[in-house]
Amino acid sequence: MNQSLFIERIxxxxxxxxxxxxxxxxxSFGDGTADQYSDVDLVLVTEHGGQxxxxxSWVAIxxxxxxxxxxxxxxxxxxxxxxxxxxxxxxxxxxxxSDQLRIRSRNSLxxxxxxxxxxxxxxxxxxxxxxxSNFVAIVNEFIRVLGLAPVAIGREEYAVAVTxxxxxxxxxxxxxxxxxxxxxxGALHLKRLLSAEQMDILEKLPSVNAERESVMQASVNCAxxxxxxxxxxxxxxxxxxxxxxxxxxxxHLNRELGIQL
Numbered sequence: 001m002n003q004s005l006f007i008e009r010i011x012x013x014x015x016x017x018x019x020x021x022x023x024x025x026x027x028s029f030g031d032g033t034a035d036q037y038s039d040v041d042l043v044l045v046t047e048h049g050g051q052x053x054x055x056x057s058w059v060a061i062x063x064x065x066x067x068x069x070x071x072x073x074x075x076x077x078x079x080x081x082x083x084x085x086x087x088x089x090x091x092x093x094x095x096x097x098s099d100q101l102r103i104r105s106r107n108s109l110x111x112x113x114x115x116x117x118x119x120x121x122x123x124x125x126x127x128x129x130x131x132x133s134n135f136v137a138i139v140n141e142f143i144r145v146l147g148l149a150p151v152a153i154g155r156e157e158y159a160v161a162v163t164x165x166x167x168x169x170x171x172x173x174x175x176x177x178x179x180x181x182x183x184x185x186g187a188l189h190l191k192r193l194l195s196a197e198q199m200d201i202l203e204k205l206p207s208v209n210a211e212r213e214s215v216m217q218a219s220v221n222c223a224x225x226x227x228x229x230x231x232x233x234x235x236x237x238x239x240x241x242x243x244x245x246x247x248x249x250x251x252h253l254n255r256e257l258g259i260q261l
Contacts, residue, residue, distance in 0.1 A: 039090035142171040150256035161215035168222040
């Protein structure tokens with residue numbers, strides 16, 4: 001079963017469910033950027049107070065369409081449910097009432113079912129443009145993880161240190177997205193979100209081995225890219241830079257590992 005057939009069967013199945021006021025495609029199918037690897041993101045609207053009842057029945061509903069091999073509610077009591085089928089079609093469902101739907105915009109949704117024409121009540125575009133900046137938290141987390149390198153390396157926990165390098169690289173990607181004014185983006189679509197220069201930097205970062213010199217050099221590589229670019233962006237955004245935190249971390253790296261940045 002391909003995604004299009006999967007979506008059509010969901011639509012047909014939900015047409016007769018009296019609890020459902022509307023169903024929309026969101027994510028890449030909602031904004032027209034989907035490809036054969038995209039998951040199916042759904043926003044479903046029930047009457048006020050009906051969200052929990054529908055979420056409890058969703059896996060059984062999907063089971064009438066195809067075999068569900070995995071599902072979870074990642075945030076207990078939250079409106080989101082993730083599911084994966086036996087053919088590895090991924091489906092994420094958000095259940096709202098009509099008031100909650102107003103946080104969404106028309107350009108991020110595509111109508112599947114909407115007899116009440118709720119779609120027409122939404123703003124054309126998202127006024128938050130992806131939400132508030134998380135830049136300060138990204139910078140602080142990068143410096144914190146960088147400062148943990150002497151712990152893992154000092155204990156000769158090089159496999160742990162490789163994980164730390166992965167976190168530094170993730171922060172670098174988040175920084176690039178912030179440079180481009182993009183927030184809450186899908187992590188699997190980087191090539192259409194980052195510039196050619198940013199992608200070239202990421203792709204040229206050398207691989208990391210669970211060895212002392214490898215993890216040390218990888219940490220240095222990330223820091224030499226991240227820190228100057230982050231400082232430049234902080235200045236552009238008129239945001240404070242954690243001078244004392246950075247300075248203490250660099251002294252710590254030099255003292256413990258002989259690293260100079």
